[in-house]
Amino acid sequence: MGETEKRIETHRIRCLSKMKMFLMAITCAYVAKTLSGAYMNSMLTQIERQFNIPTSLVGFINGSFEIGNLLLIIFVSYFGTKLHRPIVIGVGCAVMGLGCFLEALPHFLMDRYEYESTVSVSGNLSSNSFLCVENGTQMVGPTHDPSECVKEVRSFMWVYVLVGNIIRGVGETPIMPLGISYIEDFAKSENSPLYIGIIETGAVIGPLIGLLLASFCANVYVDTGSVNTDDLTITPTDTRWVGAWWFGFLICAGVNVLTAIPFFFLPKTLPKEGLEDNPDIIKSSKEEKQTEDVKKQQRGITKDFLPFMKSLSCNPVYMLFIVLSVMEFNAFVNMFSFMPKYMEQQYGKSTSEAIFLIGIYNLPPICFGYIAGGLLMKKFKITVKQAAHIGFWLTLSEYLLYFLCFLMTCDNSSVAGLTTSYEGIPKDLYVGNNIFADCNKDCNCPATIWDPVCGDNGLSYMSACLAGCESSIGTGINMVFENCSCIQPPGNFSAVLGLCKKGHECSMMLQYFLIVSAISSFIYSLAAIPGYMVLLRCISSEEKSLGVGLHAFCTRIFAGIPAPIYFGALIDSTCLQWGTLKCGEPGACRFYDSIYFRYIYLGLPAALRGLSIFPAIWILVLLRNRRLPGETAPPGTELETKDTEKQNELKDVHQNSKISNDDELKTKL
Structure with a gap:
């Protein structure tokens, strides 16, 4: 008896350790994949500037990850359960x-x-070709030579980033559906929400590390070590600055390879968690599984694919959840992908600062929200219908809070000839830019090159030449321009490199924006686990892996791919000044109209999320009178129920035999 108990205890510890090992490994995998994903999203602005491409093309590069993902998502979700997950x-x-x-x-x-x-x-002060020289010949500017455009073919190297992102999407495909289905198959029903919450926490820790890494890399010049940074005339706040975007990708590559190692030492299947100490149940479950495997082999591996697809498509709760997710994903993909650019243009922050603030203010509340959501589901044993109501009301309250962001705004930067006149009077935009004025009309300045300076009068100019500056002192970023004819009193006719900084009021607006976004992130993530459990429990267990994969497929093809492209095109429409290539062709945008940028960045997601309320309400109505698969046979009790039934059958047989023996004894007497 003692040996049997010892064997059972050893088996239990071994099984539990393997389950925990898989949980730790899949959490690390989530950290690695979200680390690289968050880093990629944060480096979009740097990639745009490095290759001099518009935002719409950058959005296509960002969406290419989803292209690689959807190529395999349904097949991996279905056939992956037949393989060694x-x-x-x-x-x-x-x-x-x-x-x-x-x-x-x-x-x-x-x-x-x-x-x-x-x-x-x-x-070199012997060359003042970049300053205002009356009746002089301007030496700088686009050459309009086609041969220079041929040299710019290097800008097509973004194709490597595109292909790499597609391959990264292909590799990410099996992690979510197979990892979640593995947890659902072998974890206790009451532990499943907590485990998923831990995994989702890893999916938040990864972006936190990724954003901190991106903040560091964005603050380091792209060619550091091969150029003298003291000679640079730009700072990280300049829209021409490019950080060391490539360095973080090398780190992400190493982390992803390291996280792959533990999975090669994990078993294909595990006993159901919590039932490892009952050898009879383990034996019966193994026999049932072998019988099911034989049946699957006899049926063929693909014969139940179409029935599963038909069952899922006829499930109204599941299909409405997909519609809801597509709308929500369209909103959040856009907001997360272009949030650094929005903070840079709206509040005058550098890309590095914006990424750091996002990581500090947004991701910790999301992490706490995921953990709290999982613990609440476990502690109070919340049903699917209750979870649906919790998710809906929390999401609705967060959506209403979101509208406060429309009040936390800053005005456009005052740039002479673009947003204001040379006298400092705000001008109506999109009616034609008056780049030249009486103070610089004889300077022969290039009108397309963006090299801003800030005058002592608080007004920015597109270049020192357009500011009418005739001389300069100093080198690099410390250069000061003097005798600027366009800079009127109360200034002293001098200017420095870079746009003028926005005032203290704008900095306060940024703080309010970050606080509201932090609260919103916590509320939304608190509703995420209950909402995800509705998805998992509205479909039967054998359809679970395929259902999760089909859900991911739909969100990618209808949100992940098109959203960054059309959103980037809309952002491009707000550009006031494009960069210029050597051959005169437009490059990346240097300066946006922050007011219209705000309308698009905040308004479009608000409209999409508002539309998603209708399918959410419909789901609540359907769940009111609908019996879900988990309610007919409560998850996690199937084997226990079978064991109880067997014990009851043995009791009945024992009682019947006892009654028959008593009858025989009475008859003999």
């Missing part, structure tokens, strides 16, 4: 590492980054 996940992590390496490759194949400038980088 941990090994498939491990292979996916390794493929993600390869994709990250390809994304960093263009840096090593291109020449050094050159930004447009009218200022002499070396500070």
Whole structure:
């Protein structure tokens, strides 16, 4: 008896440790995949400037991850359950590492980054061609030579980033559906929400690390080590600045490869958690599983694919949940992808500062929200219908709070000739820019090059030449321009490099915006786990993996891919000044109309989320009178019920035999 108990205890510890090992491994995989994903989203602005491409094309590069993902998502979700799921996940992590390496490759194949400038980088005062010289010949500006455009072919190196992102999407495919289905198959029903909450917490820790890494890399010049940074005439707050975007991708590649290793040592299946100490149940479950495997082999691996798809498509709660998710994903993909650019244009922050603030203010509340949501589901044993109501009301309250962001705004930067006149009077936009004025009409300045300076009068100018500056002192970023004819009193006719900073009031608006976004992030993430449990429990267990995969497929094809593209095109429509390539062709946008940018960035997600309220209400109505699969046979009790039934049958047989023996004894007497 003692040996049997010892064997059972050893088996229980071994099984529990493997379950915990898988939970730890899949959490690390989530950390790795979201680390690289968050880093990629944060580096979109840097990639846009490095390759001089519009925001719409950057959105397409960002959406290419979803293209790679949807190529395999349904097949992996369905056929992955027939294969060795941990090994498939491990292979996916390794493929993600390869994709990250390809994304960093263009840096090593291109020449050094050159930004447009009218200022002499070396500070050679013998050449004042970048200043206002009356009746002089301007030496700087686009050449309009087609041969220069041929040299700019290096800008097509963004294709490597595109392909790498597609491969990264292919590698990420098996992690979510197979990891969640593995947890659902072998974890206790009451532990499943907590485990998923832990996994989702890993999906928040990853972006936190990714954003901190991106903040560091964005603050380091892209060609640091190969150029003298003291000669630079731009700072991280300048829209021409490009950080060391490639360095973080190399780190992401190494992390993804390392997380792949543990999955190759995990078993294909595990006993149901909590039932490992009952050898009879383990034996019966193994026999049932072997019988099911034989049946599946006899049926063929694909014969139940179409019935499963038909069952899912005829499930109104599941289909409405997909519609709801597509609308929500359209809103949040856009907001998260372009949030650094929004904070940079709206509040005058550098990309590095914006990314750091997002990581500090938004991700910790999301992490706490996921953990709290999982614990609440476990502690109070919330049913699916209750979870649906909790998710709906929390999301609705967060949506109403979101509208406060429309009040936390800053005015456009005052740039002479673009947003204001040279006298400092705000002008009506999109009616034609008056770049030249009486104070600079004889300077022969280039009208397309963006090299802003800030005058002592608090007004910014597109270049020192357009400010009418005739001389300069100092070198690099410390250069000061003097005798500027366009800078009127109360200034002293001098200017420095860079746009004028926005005032204290704008900084306060940024703080309010970050506080509201932090509260909103916590409330929304608190509703995420109950909402996700509605998805998992509205479909039967055998359809679960395919259902999760189909849900991910729909959100990617209808939200993940098109959303960054059309959102980037809308953002491009607010551009007031484009960068210029050497051949005169437009490059990346340098200056946006922050007011219209705000309308698009905040207004479009608000409209999409408002529409998502209708399918959410419909789901609540359907759940009121609908019996879900988990309610007919409560999850996690199936084996226990069978064991109880067997024990009752043995009791009945024992009682019947006892009654028959008593009858025989009475008869004999």
